[in-house]
Each structure stands twice: as C-alpha cells, then as structure tokens.
Amino acid sequence: MKAFDLNRFMNVARWDLTVNGKFYTRSALLMVAIICMPVVLYYLYNMLTDNSFFATETVDDVFFFCVFDIFLGGAYFVITSGYMFHNLITKQGRINELTLPATNLERFLWHVVVIVIGVNVVYTAGILFSDLLHALFRLALPNAEINSISYKLFVDFGELRGTGIFRYENFGMLLFLGILGACYIRTYCLVNAWKYKYNIPWTLLFYFVFQNAFVLLVLFIGHCMSPALMMKLWDWVGCVPRTVFFVSLNLFAVLLYAGVWYLTYRLYCRAQITTRRNP
Secondary structure (H helix, E strand, C coil), X not given: CCCCCHHHHHHHHHHHHHHCHHHHHHHHHHHHHHHHHHHHHHHHHHHHCCCHHHCCCCCCCCHHHHHHHHHHHHHHHHHHHHCCCHHHCCHHHHHHHHCCCCCHHHHHHHHHHHHXXXXXXXXXXXXXXXXXXXXXXXXXXXXXCCCXXXXXXXXXXXXXXXXXXXXHHHHHHHHHHHHHHHHHHHHHHHHHHHCCCCHHHHHHHHHHHHHHHHHHHHHHHHHHCCHHHHHHHHHHHHHCXXXXXXXXXXXXXXXXXXXXXXXXXXXXXXXXXXXXXXX
8 A cells, every 4th residue: 555645645636626626616605605695685685675674773683693604504514525526426537536646545635625624614714704794784884783703603602602501511412412413414425435426315315214213223122121120221320420421422422433434435445437336
C-alpha cells in the first residue's frame, strides 16, 4: 500500500475543483440563497403591507430564524452526505475518478474534506450572510432593536439556554445525542459508497425498517420480562456511577461513528467501474 502523498492529494483536489467547480459553486449559492430566503420573505411581506406589523414592534426576536436554520442545516448535511461520491454516479465518472494517479485513501480524504469542511463553511457563510441582511433590514426601522442570528444560534443557543437543558450535568447526554446525530448523517455517506444512485431513498427506507424493528424488539423483550426482573435491571443501572455510565455511552457512540467511516472507506476501496448495484 502506497503511503499518503500530499502532492497527489492536492492533484486530486485540483482535478475535482476543475471538473466540478460549477457544480460546487451553484450548490453553495443555492444553499446561501435558501438560508437567506426566510429573512427576505419576512421583511418583504411587511414592506408590502406598509410596515403595519412594525408599527408598534421594536423587539427583535430571531428565534424563528434560528429554528429554521437548524432544521435546514440538518437537511443540508443529509443531502450533501448522500452526494459524497457524486463523481461515481455515471460510468464515465467512475472511470475518470478511479483511474486518477492517486491512492484510494487520497481520493477518499478529498471527499471527506468537501463533506466535512466545505459543507460546514457554506452553511456558516449562509447564516452570516442572512444575519447581515437581517441587520440591514432592521436598520431601516426606527428605534428597532437589532439581534444577531449568528450569535443566537452559535453562542446563546436560542431560547433553550433558559430551559436548563444545557446544564453541566446534562453534558454527557447531549454529547451522546450529538454523536448519534453525526452517525445518522454519515450513514448517508456509507450507503452512497454502496449505492451511487438513489442512495438517499435507500437510506431512508433502511432507517424506517430499522426503527420499526427496534421498537418491536424492545416491546417484545419488555413483554417477555417479568416486572420483578425489570425492576432488578433498573436498580442495577441506577447503581452504575453517572460518570461511568455516560463515558461508556459516549465511547460506544464514538466507536459507532468511527465504524461508519471505516465501512464507508472500505466500500469506496472496492468501487468498480460497473457492478450489479451500480451498472
């Protein structure tokens, strides 16, 4: 196996940006426009109604914009993960990529850079640009308060900080849920390495079947266990120190996340020009 070479990696990057530069640029501009859309529509509607909504309101509540950006970000990360290996969709694209003078690791790492770093840069740029538009619209209102969408979203956690959900004692569970969310998103990369076309519907179908099977399994186990055995099991879990419990939980989540990436890489290494799954 050849060692990782930075020059070959940079050549893969230059090739991809040359061949798919327009695709990346259009996708990024579309994402920024979609993130800015709620701000523009919100103020455009009120300007068309003679600013009647702002006649007495000076408080700037950006909670709605933050919630929209969170849900939109989740959808954006899922869709981009499903297109991680977009070069492999067509037979000619597979020939072009798989015959590049570079190792599988170098080609794979470039896709990781695009998905992990590039997508986050575009998403953050969209939020910053929408924040700028929001501030410009607020400047046109007399005596209007101006709040930052970016600060509320990335620093203040919106209105959730006051609910106590972000207390230190909840950090272990929040970290666990965050890693599980990352595993959910990266599963789309895994399926994309297995099925180049229509992989997003396949992943959604997999999660639908898995969730229903898991719920049925839990219900079946609960039905088979006696109440006394369930109480003993619950007492045993309660005796485990909180720190040990959350460390074990998060260690499992980290291993699961690493396993998803490893399987994705192994499937990418086995990519062929044509297969039964990818004619």
